[in-house]
Amino acid sequence: MEREFLAAYDANTDALFRHCLARVRDRELAKDIVQETFTKTWTYLADGKRILYLRAFLYRTLNNCIVDVMRKKRSVSLDAMAEEEGFEPEGEADTPAEVREEMGEAAELLSELDDMYASVVAMRFIDEMRPSEIARVLDVSENVVSVRLHRGIRELRKLWEARRNTFDAGATGDATDKMP
Amino acid sequence: MNYNHEQFENIFAHDRKAALSEREREIMKDEVRLFIVKHPVRPSFYESLFARLQNVHAGLSIESVTGPRLHPVLAGLLIVFVGAGTSYAAENALPGDALYAVKTLVNEPVRAALAVTSEAKVKLNVALAERRLEEAGTLATEGRLTADTREQIEAKLDKHVKVVEARTSALAEVESALAFALDTQTTLEAALKAHESALGELAEMRPEIRELPLILRAVALQLESLARVRSASERIVARGDLNRVREFAADKRREVEAEIAKGSGESAQVARVAKGSTEDAAVMMMSAFAPADTALISEEATTTEEKIDPVIEALNTGVQKFDAGEYGEAFSDFQKAFRTVQEEKIKSSVRARLKLEGQAPAAALPFLYDEEDSEKSHEDTFDSESDEKKR
Numbered sequence: 001m002e003r004e005f006l007a008a009y010d011a012n013t014d015a016l017f018r019h020c021l022a023r024v025r026d027r028e029l030a031k032d033i034v035q036e037t038f039t040k041t042w043t044y045l046a047d048g049k050r051i052l053y054l055r056a057f058l059y060r061t062l063n064n065c066i067v068d069v070m071r072k073k074r075s076v077s078l079d080a081m082a083e084e085e086g087f088e089p090e091g092e093a094d095t096p097a098e099v100r101e102e103m104g105e106a107a108e109l110l111s112e113l114d115d116m117y118a119s120v121v122a123m124r125f126i127d128e129m130r131p132s133e134i135a136r137v138l139d140v141s142e143n144v145v146s147v148r149l150h151r152g153i154r155e156l157r158k159l160w161e162a163r164r165n166t167f168d169a170g171a172t173g174d175a176t177d178k179m180p
Numbered sequence: 181m182n183y184n185h186e187q188f189e190n191i192f193a194h195d196r197k198a199a200l201s202e203r204e205r206e207i208m209k210d211e212v213r214l215f216i217v218k219h220p221v222r223p224s225f226y227e228s229l230f231a232r233l234q235n236v237h238a239g240l241s242i243e244s245v246t247g248p249r250l251h252p253v254l255a256g257l258l259i260v261f262v263g264a265g266t267s268y269a270a271e272n273a274l275p276g277d278a279l280y281a282v283k284t285l286v287n288e289p290v291r292a293a294l295a296v297t298s299e300a301k302v303k304l305n306v307a308l309a310e311r312r313l314e315e316a317g318t319l320a321t322e323g324r325l326t327a328d329t330r331e332q333i334e335a336k337l338d339k340h341v342k343v344v345e346a347r348t349s350a351l352a353e354v355e356s357a358l359a360f361a362l363d364t365q366t367t368l369e370a371a372l373k374a375h376e377s378a379l380g381e382l383a384e385m386r387p388e389i390r391e392l393p394l395i396l397r398a399v400a401l402q403l404e405s406l407a408r409v410r411s412a413s414e415r416i417v418a419r420g421d422l423n424r425v426r427e428f429a430a431d432k433r434r435e436v437e438a439e440i441a442k443g444s445g446e447s448a449q450v451a452r453v454a455k456g457s458t459e460d461a462a463v464m465m466m467s468a469f470a471p472a473d474t475a476l477i478s479e480e481a482t483t484t485e486e487k488i489d490p491v492i493e494a495l496n497t498g499v500q501k502f503d504a505g506e507y508g509e510a511f512s513d514f515q516k517a518f519r520t521v522q523e524e525k526i527k528s529s530v531r532a533r534l535k536l537e538g539q540a541p542a543a544a545l546p547f548l549y550d551e552e553d554s555e556k557s558h559e560d561t562f563d564s565e566s567d568e569k570k571r
Contacts, residue, residue, distance in 0.1 A: 002216050009212055014199055022195040031200070035208055039215045046221045125192040 001045065008054055009038055015127055016062050022126045023066050023118055024073075025111040033069055037062040059123070059137040067115045109159045117152030124149055254293075274315050274322075275329035284336065299360060302347045306368045309340035310526075313375040313399070317534050320382060320389050330391040334398045341402045344368055345409045352413040359428070362417065362515075365410040370519045372403050374526035381536050414515060418508030425507040432514035433502065436495055439521045491520045 016037060020030040040061050044051070051057045110118050123134045131149070135142045200208070270282035291304055312333050319325040319333075344364065351361035376399045383392040417428050498513030 001221055005216065006209070006213065009209060013205060013208065017200050018196065018198045021198050022192065031204065031208060035211060038212050039219075042212070042216055043219060046216075046219050048222060126195050128196070 005042060005045065008058075012055065012058055013038075016058060019059070019122050019126050020062060020066060022110055022122050024069065025108060029069065033062065033065045036065050040065070053136065056133075056137045059127075060139070063115075063119050063138075066119075070111070070115060109156055109163065112159055113152060113155055117148055117155055120145060120148040121152040121156065274319055274324065275332045276319070276324055276326070298347050298351060299357070302344055302351070302361075302364050305340040305343040305347075306364060306371070309337055309344065309368060310371045310375070312337040312340065313372070313379070314530070314533070316395050317375070317379060317382065317530065320379070320386075320392050320395075321534055323389070325389060325391045325395075327391060330395055334395065337398065337402065341368070341372075341406060345406065349409055349412065352416050358413070358416060359431075362410070362413045365406065365413060366515060366519050367522065369403065369406050369410055370522035371526050372399055372406065373519075374523045374530055376400065376403065377523075378527050378530040378534060378536060381531070382534055385536070414512055417511060422507065425511060429498070429502055429507045429511040429514060432511055432518060433495075433498065436491075436498075436514050436517045436521065439518065439525075440491070440495075491517045491524075494520065 013034060016034045017030055020033050021027060024030050024033065037058060041051070041054075041058060044057075110121060113121065119138070120134060123129045123137065124131070129137070131142050131145045134145045138145070266279065266282055270279035270287055273279035273283045288308060292301065316325065316330070316333050319329055348361040348365050351357040376396060379392060379396055379399070383389065383396060386392075418425060420428075494513045494517035498510045498517065501507075501513060502510035
């Protein structure tokens with residue numbers, strides 16, 4: 001069983017890491033979460049429980065771990081936000097705005113999207129899973145998947161627009177004289 | 181919404197390329213390895229219970245306590261004592277597994293004790309003989325067929341076949357049980373042949389399994405002795421009253437035809453064949469049999485035809501002899517056809533179980549994609565095609 005599990009580890013680590021990184025936007029944190037996913041899965045197996053579809057199980061576990069971590073992270077960052085003045089949306093602030101591609105920004109907002117939507121969007125566009133697969137991983141119907149995907153995209157778009165507006169407002173504030 | 185799926189593909193293009201470095205991956209894997217070592221698989225409750233039980237009864241196997249025959253009351257008590265869970269869990273154990281002893285020293289004797297009539301005992305032993313060969317196949321494919329496990333299987337197979345032979349020979353002397361005795365012998369023979377030929381294929385494909393040819397030799401010996409016993413029973417049939425022999429032959433013929441018709445959905449046609457001339461029968465049998473057989477064996481048409489031949493041939497010869505009034509000989513031919521049909525049926529399931537379709541063995545763990553492929557609906561296929569086009 002150990003050998004099989006390690007083979008499964010080799011086969012899935014990269015994909016899980018990619019998914020996780022897209023969701024949490026923090027390389028070290030993503031690595032930790034992936035490790036936690038595998039140790040939890042192993043513990044489950046070592047207790048003599050059966051797993052029918054390992055890949056689906058791994059994604060489900062990963063998703064739970066991400067949700068846990070993000071919940072903690074958000075509460076912390078909200079506290080910090082309240083204390084700090086002049087909060088600005090986090091991101092690669094030193095990268096010039098022009099260099100950042102609009103699209104890339106939208107992808108980064110995935111970490112701010114509701115987990116329910118973020119998981120579906122990441123599975124669809126990062127892991128390139130079919131809706132039927134996502135449905136199996138999340139144990140919901142395909143209809144639910146497509147609804148969440150649709151809403152997720154809409155929310156992401158909203159977040160992105162909101163962020164652009166803040167950004168533009170900041171930019172115009174700095175250079176008011178240039179604006180008509 | 182301005183974003184369509186294609187644009188979203190682009191949005192995440194960068195994220196899709198994210199990967200761990202070789203070093204990161206190694207470090208992480210080492211951590212997981214360490215975790216596995218620190219958290220070993222716990223033996224299940226029943227396994228540890230059984231290990232303890234074995235210690236308590238060290239040196240006292242159930243057979244030595246009770247003799248070869250287990251009393252039904254004791255059998256019932258054993259179920260309660262050892263626990264139905266263990267007994268159930270042991271059903272799939274293989275020689276070399278911890279629970280295999282439960283399976284062969286508790287479960288199967290319990291079943292034998294509960295099989296009160298001679299018929300039930302015979303049927304059970306036929307099933308158990310097949311089971312031993314299934315175990316051999318599974319062990320072989322898993323690379324666990326050792327000299328030790330092979331000897332266990334051979335000894336048990338011999339025991340089961342001997343029981344069937346002895347009891348059916350006795351039953352064959354009783355007029356009312358003759359048909360049953362002969363059917364059972366035929367079934368066991370067909371099963372052994374089917375396993376022999378499937379395991380033979382496996383041995384050819386994987387010559388590195390050294391114990392397999394030895395098992396095959398043991399099965400061949402069993403088949404020889406079984407064939408002798410079976411022809412003795414057939415002779416008993418042939419010696420009987422002419423009308424009775426005729427009845428036997430007609431019954432067997434109907435059975436063969438029913439088997440051929442089964443699955444092909446053309447039973448009506450076959451029924452007509454039974455009344456038609458021999459030549460028509462051959463042609464129509466072919467057409468009726470072909471689809472069923474293709475489904476069963478799922479091989480190319482040419483191979484299928486080769487496999488039909490012995491059945492059709494035996495059936496036709498039988499029909500000719502039957503029409504000529506040689507019912508005894510006709511009966512043996514129908515028997516042969518029946519055996520062959522049964523053999524093919526069992527063989528196809530054995531081959532499927534051993535994954536003998538010229539395919540590489542499936543992955544050890546079922547991943548999402550593996551399973552998805554087989555149940556891919558048309559919609560999904562279309563979906564993935566269009567996805568590929570987009571990329």
